[in-house]
Amino acid sequence: MRIAIFTDTFTPDVNGCARTLKRYTDYLENKGIPFKVFAPESTHETQFSSHIRRFTSLPFFLYPECRMALPNLIQMKSELRAFHPDLIHIATPFNIGLAGLKLAKKWNIPIVGSYHTDFDQYLSYYDLQMFSRFLWKYMHWFHKSFQKIFVPSHETLKQLQAKQFRNLSIWKRGVDGSLFNPSFTSEQVRIRYGIKETYILSYVGRLAPEKDLETLLKIANHPSLKKDVHWLIAGDGPLKKELEKQAPDNMTFAGYLKGEELSRIYASSDLFVFPSPTETFGNSALEALASGTPVIGADSGGLKDFIRNGKNGYLAEPKNPEAFAQHILHILLHASLKKRMEQEARSYALTQSWEAIFENLLAECESVLAKCSRERPA
Numbered sequence: 001m002r003i004a005i006f007t008d009t010f011t012p013d014v015n016g017c018a019r020t021l022k023r024y025t026d027y028l029e030n031k032g033i034p035f036k037v038f039a040p041e042s043t044h045e046t047q048f049s050s051h052i053r054r055f056t057s058l059p060f061f062l063y064p065e066c067r068m069a070l071p072n073l074i075q076m077k078s079e080l081r082a083f084h085p086d087l088i089h090i091a092t093p094f095n096i097g098l099a100g101l102k103l104a105k106k107w108n109i110p111i112v113g114s115y116h117t118d119f120d121q122y123l124s125y126y127d128l129q130m131f132s133r134f135l136w137k138y139m140h141w142f143h144k145s146f147q148k149i150f151v152p153s154h155e156t157l158k159q160l161q162a163k164q165f166r167n168l169s170i171w172k173r174g175v176d177g178s179l180f181n182p183s184f185t186s187e188q189v190r191i192r193y194g195i196k197e198t199y200i201l202s203y204v205g206r207l208a209p210e211k212d213l214e215t216l217l218k219i220a221n222h223p224s225l226k227k228d229v230h231w232l233i234a235g236d237g238p239l240k241k242e243l244e245k246q247a248p249d250n251m252t253f254a255g256y257l258k259g260e261e262l263s264r265i266y267a268s269s270d271l272f273v274f275p276s277p278t279e280t281f282g283n284s285a286l287e288a289l290a291s292g293t294p295v296i297g298a299d300s301g302g303l304k305d306f307i308r309n310g311k312n313g314y315l316a317e318p319k320n321p322e323a324f325a326q327h328i329l330h331i332l333l334h335a336s337l338k339k340r341m342e343q344e345a346r347s348y349a350l351t352q353s354w355e356a357i358f359e360n361l362l363a364e365c366e367s368v369l370a371k372c373s374r375e376r377p378a
Contacts, residue, residue, distance in 0.1 A: 001366065002034040004085035007098025008069060008092040010039035014256065017116035018281045020173060021091060028356045036083045038076060038096055038349040042309065046226065053079055071099045081367045085109060087365055091116060105145060110372045112148040112365060114171060115156060121278040125209035125211035136163060152281035153302035171361050173281045174354035177288045182292035182346060183262065184267035193252045193271045199332055202269035204284040206263065207237035211276040218246050219323035222327055234265050266291035271328060277318035279303060290349035294341040296327045312345040
């Protein structure tokens with residue numbers, strides 16, 4: 001099977017879609033499965049790879065870290081024809097994705113897609129709700145030719161089913177249990193960030209409106225969480241400067257982190273707090289669990305698939321800082337519960353192997369090819 005992947009975001013971009021696709025292509029390369037990625041130029045420095053064809057791009061106004069590509073269709077056609085894919089996988093509904101859709105239809109190549117981002121929920125955080133109807137109409141048109149649409153969680157599946165999308169299938173996310181591991185707990189975190197309080201509560205993710213960081217600030221300012229608690233925020237984004245101005249004294253912004261430095265933040269935290277209600281999955285919450293850190297998250301989206309109340313964390317009503325604060329206090333005040341949750345968090349994460357998840361994905365892709373082969377006229 002030869003797979004061409006069309007995406008408007010790819011490594012080294014920092015978002016769930018780009019990171020998942022990088023994991024996927026690493027897996028394909030390790031298994032010797034031929035692939036070709038068509039993607040925009042990145043905001044960040046990129047390394048050359050013969051597997052990746054990049055195109056001139058401009059920053060996307062809602063998400064400047066992502067790029068809107070200006071694909072050269074003549075070059076794209078030439079490279080795609082030379083690669084001769086059996087299957088086209090489209091990960092985003094923007095310019096690169098549109099080009100992939102056009103070429104797949106033109107040459108009658110089977111198409112699968114993955115749904116990574118709930119753009120409809122994003123609209124309300126940018127005062128663009130008036131475009132919701134148009135967005136869904138466009139998304140219906142864009143996806144109607146796909147033989148499979150892979151979604152990361154049951155909640156996203158239910159949402160798209162309610163919108164009359166067809167050919168839906170779950171493509172879960174995994175976690176690297178060696179990189180995200182309780183063994184990375186380190187006193188260096190306290191020393192580096194000058195933390196003297198008893199407990200560390202962390203957030204890792206993009207600092208942007210759709211993550212509902214307004215609620216995070218309200219949680220941090222809760223009277224019961226002003227003492228003995230230090231907040232450690234890892235990530236970057238358009239709201240960073242404004243958040244730094246509004247943040248309480250017991251909140252530190254560590255900036256964008258990766259690798260072992262990020263692993264130490266997760267593992268050294270007592271709890272991971274994630275108020276975002278717009279996650280189709282919630283990769284950072286699963287990374288926290290793998291690090292042995294219970295999660296207090298919004299009762300919305302993909303987190304509902306793997307956060308178990310009283311087991312590895314709690315789900316709180318979205319936009320309700322009081323509910324978040326009560327769950328946080330309950331865990332911090334009950335040491336035996338916290339210890340049990342840490343063990344449950346790690347145990348669950350270890351069942352989420354990328355290897356098994358990608359094997360299932362490829363099996364579904366192969367079933368698409370087999371079905372298309374049967375349906376082709378002799």
